[in-house]
Amino acid sequence: MAALIGSGRILCRTSEIRLDRILKSGQSFRWKEEKPGVWTGVLFNKIWKFWQSESAITFQVFGNQKEVKVEGEPEKIKGKEDLGATEDSNNTTVQSVTRERDNTELVYEDLIKDYFQLRVKVENLYKEWSEVDSNFQIVSLKFEGIRILRQDPVENLFSIICSSNNHISRISSMVEKLCENYGTEVGEVDGRTYFSFPSVSDISQDGVENELRNLGFGYRAKYINQSARQIVNKGGELWLRSLREKPYEEAKRELMALSGVGAKVADCVCLMSLDKTDALPVDTHVWQIAARDYLPKLSNSKTLTDKLYKEIGDHFRTLWGPYAGWAQAVLFTADLKQFKDKIESPPSKTKTKKSDDESGSPTKKTRTETKSRLDACKSQNNQRRKKKW
Template sequence: MYSLNNPLSKMSKRPKLTPLPPSTPPNPQTLHRLKPPKWAPLNLSQSELSLPLTFPTGQTFRWKQTAPLQYTGTLGPHLISLKHHQDGGVYYHIHHSPSDSAAKSALLDFLNVRISLAELWGTFSSSDSRFAELAKYFAGARVLRQDPVECLVQFLCSSNNNIGRITKMVDFVSGLGTYLGEVEGFEFHEFPSLERLAMVTEVELRKAGFGYRAKYITGTVDALQSKPGGGAEWLMSLRKLELQEAIDALCTLPGVGPKVAACIALFSLDQHHAIPVDTHVWKIATRYLLPELAGARLTPKLCSRVAEAFVSKYGEYAGWAQTLLFIAELPSQKAILPSNSCTIKEKNSAKRKSREA
């Protein structure tokens, strides 16, 4: 999904991102109009939504950690914070919105609340002892349902990149949208429309440090602008297609290959069995699902075989299972596991090797 390289290790050697002036300059009076904190329960337990296992793990790069166990972001014109209460339950606060009811509706849709993690993970765990063991420590790792335009632009920025740099690029693009307010020192903007993005040139993006990704973003925006009915509507229509049809359609856009298309399909287009295959997912697959391919070089044909293996193992929500397995491999999340913990399959493998010796 993205590089696991240390995002800070090479930042000093890369060009800095110099943001363009936001389309609507921050107005100090706007800050005073933000609503004072009034938290309301979302009626989601921590096992259904863990904020630290959902937001900073590569699905979206627009939500900021604004306090311990608290994340803030925008959904259209709504500026919202989420946090875990002492009981582990999830609470929300609407900082800015033209309609609180519309904001809550957008939030519930974004969080995919109609899908029960407990039911999904019960099904996965019953057929996979390794998943069952990891689920003890990674409860609440939920797949988000993002706006397709936002998701597409974010993953165009993710190509051969690390989390820190992707975040800076996404912040640059987000800063072109309407200013909504400030929370704990972070400024938040509504994601810019395709019409606003069309005003940004490749030269400006290159000056901001986007490199070769600049032409992909401007090219994709132009391609979307030419779609009958508009690019946003065209992207939304892909939710109604079969997975391969949606991926093929996305791959007609500049800079979108099969992996980026699978990310967009999984995280914004309701394609729950989409499997974004990169080198990290390849390692997971060859370690646990396709051990006979260990040592082979990842090719487009083998990418398809990996995706098929995940779907064969986990079914129509295979993308959700793969997301948890991916998160469990992140260095920042491995610390959650006990130091003496190893999976049942690994234990059995060790026993076999011991007997063979």
């Protein structure tokens, strides 16, 4: 049983972050809503729980180890298990323990702020994007607090490789199989055992491809094993993390040299773990959004060619600027089936009176009004494009 080794609370409005949306929108696949509003997952080789009110995120950290392992960092940070000393006559031990506890809590807060990129103020970005894009302005009214996670590149890359021609629930199952079969046990919480994500070395070994095929990974088994071997030959996980320091186009080219990594997978990794905020993954959802609301001529295209992929990405980068990948995430999330045509209340511990529509879906009148606003929005965008052309 993993011990509770840390807890805390970070003030942050739901307009800045919505855990209930970003943790199940296909960025990361290891977060489970074990209880309503409580998210549990593995991060930095620890087990974390998050829940959110309208003004703050509360967290708990569980683990068996005495250190917080932060991938890619040169130094390890002491954990809270070292705080079992007793008071001596001069009270110096208690003071030392208190300082160590305070420092540990600050470390956990910093890890969370880094993972959720809370230093980026999405409210300000939403305003900027809404000023130049009336379609975004309409969509964003229902989808506040969407932001990009800053994930570990290893987990991010191999999770996205699993996503090829797949859906979120099956991707999540595959990622868990990787962890259970090749990762390390990090502890048990609430009767469930959690594992770390495997190292590149672990999944580069002979026989892994066949094992993954037997586990139901299909053709992705080959891509996972071969990409892991290529990364090992390039210098291992340090090489992969070093791409954070490379310009976007260079990092993307190097990723695309890996087995099974095309433009979309490379852009996902660039955006979600390599700090390339203008990387813009284009999949079927984004292609349809672009054709429907921004580039009507794309409706005549039958396949998403490399040329179209670049055209869509360049269009949105020109429109939204240096954080175009973040803006795309808002429209992508809004277009997902589990969120589409829903108006959800911000998470809160305070119970509120339910509306007449228990499903949370908009009423017919609301849908009609929303459709009218979207139609007007499309018209404005088309007029602006005609003037530009």
